[in-house]
Amino acid sequence: MPFFSVVIPLYNKENYIQNTIESALNQTFTDFEIIVVNDGSTDEGLKVAEQIEDSRIKIFSTINGGVSRARNYGVEKAQSDYIVFLDADDYWYTQHLEKLNVLTSTFPNHSWFASAYEKRYSSNLIKSINSPILNKGKEWFGEVSDFFMHSFIDCLTSSSSVAMKKEFFISLEGFDTKISHGEDTDLWVRAGLKENLIFSNKVTVQYNLTSNNRSSIINIRDRKNLNFNKFSKEEKNNKYLKKYLDLNRYSLALQYKMAKSNKMYNDLCETIDFGNLNNKQLFLLKTPTFLLISLLKIKNSLEYLGVKLSAF
Numbered sequence: 031m032p033f034f035s036v037v038i039p040l041y042n043k044e045n046y047i048q049n050t051i052e053s054a055l056n057q058t059f060t061d062f063e064i065i066v067v068n069d070g071s072t073d074e075g076l077k078v079a080e081q082i083e084d085s086r087i088k089i090f091s092t093i094n095g096g097v098s099r100a101r102n103y104g105v106e107k108a109q110s111d112y113i114v115f116l117d118a119d120d121y122w123y124t125q126h127l128e129k130l131n132v133l134t135s136t137f138p139n140h141s142w143f144a145s146a147y148e149k150r151y152s153s154n155l156i157k158s159i160n161s162p163i164l165n166k167g168k169e170w171f172g173e174v175s176d177f178f179m180h181s182f183i184d185c186l187t188s189s190s191s192v193a194m195k196k197e198f199f200i201s202l203e204g205f206d207t208k209i210s211h212g213e214d215t216d217l218w219v220r221a222g223l224k225e226n227l228i229f230s231n232k233v234t235v236q237y238n239l240t241s242n243n244r245s246s247i248i249n250i251r252d253r254k255n256l257n258f259n260k261f262s263k264e265e266k267n268n269k270y271l272k273k274y275l276d277l278n279r280y281s282l283a284l285q286y287k288m289a290k291s292n293k294m295y296n297d298l299c300e301t302i303d304f305g306n307l308n309n310k311q312l313f314l315l316k317t318p319t320f321l322l323i324s325l326l327k328i329k330n331s332l333e334y335l336g337v338k339l340s341a342f
Contacts, residue, residue: 070094
């Protein structure tokens with residue numbers, strides 16, 4: 031039985047999947063299987079994956095049901111006690127699984143683990159996540175006392191940096207298939223409420239934000255977004271969770287405002303404690319829609335040139 035099962039959901043990523051799978055195959059820690067779940071792709075992504083020859087790769091095809099369903103299906107097929115997720119357009123540096131192996135062996139009684147990651151905004155702009163935990167030094171690893179407190183600007187976890195014990199993932203009932211956007215945030219909240227994260231400050235993952243079908247404001251009305259109010263009881267007793275959720279509400283509210291979905295914008299704003307937002311965030315919430323859209327275009331242009339602007 032392999033030590034890790036790597037689950038890769040694949041949907042229309044023919045330009046990325048080979049590089050992604052090869053980044054997994056090139057790991058210094060080699061005791062793993064790769065489970066590719068083709069989620070009804072309509073491009074040549076499946077064909078590209080099938081042409082990669084390695085006995086550790088197993089490919090399953092399903093009708094299109096969304097990334098949550100694909101990941102859950104991959105976990106069902108996994109042989110290992112440890113599940114590692116990797117999106118089909120992201121990239122692992124060679125020591126990713128080796129670092130996760132150190133975390134799991136050092137903290138065998140814990141159930142979820144992650145290493146730091148960087149974000150690729152454009153070919154000219156790649157930046158590591160921003161979290162106070164990184165002040166401990168890039169070689170630090172250990173138990174995170176409060177996941178939410180350390181995830182206000184950038185979440186400590188991404189869908190390509192996390193490993194979970196399979197039994198823990200099952201106990202959480204996996205990714206919520208009723209959510210099409212924010213399904214990862216939903217799982218991190220449920221995991222963080224149940225157990226402390228084991229984390230490494232070593233950057234071993236590149237999270238790709240340049241992919242051609244990442245979320246945009248264009249189709250936000252058609253999304254099934256996470257309803258943050260499902261955690262209303264928990265956030266009343268956890269000020270860090272409340273702030274973490276309010277910052278996520280704020281981000282989504284800006285997207286609804288730019289999409290001119292005023293009701294959804296107002297509904298989100300009604301649940302935000304504005305004391306959890308800084309002056310810049312409060313200003314952006316009050317900014318007229320046309321100006322917000324212009325600012326977003328400027329932000330995207332600057333990122334292409336290598337300059338990072340943040341709404342946080």
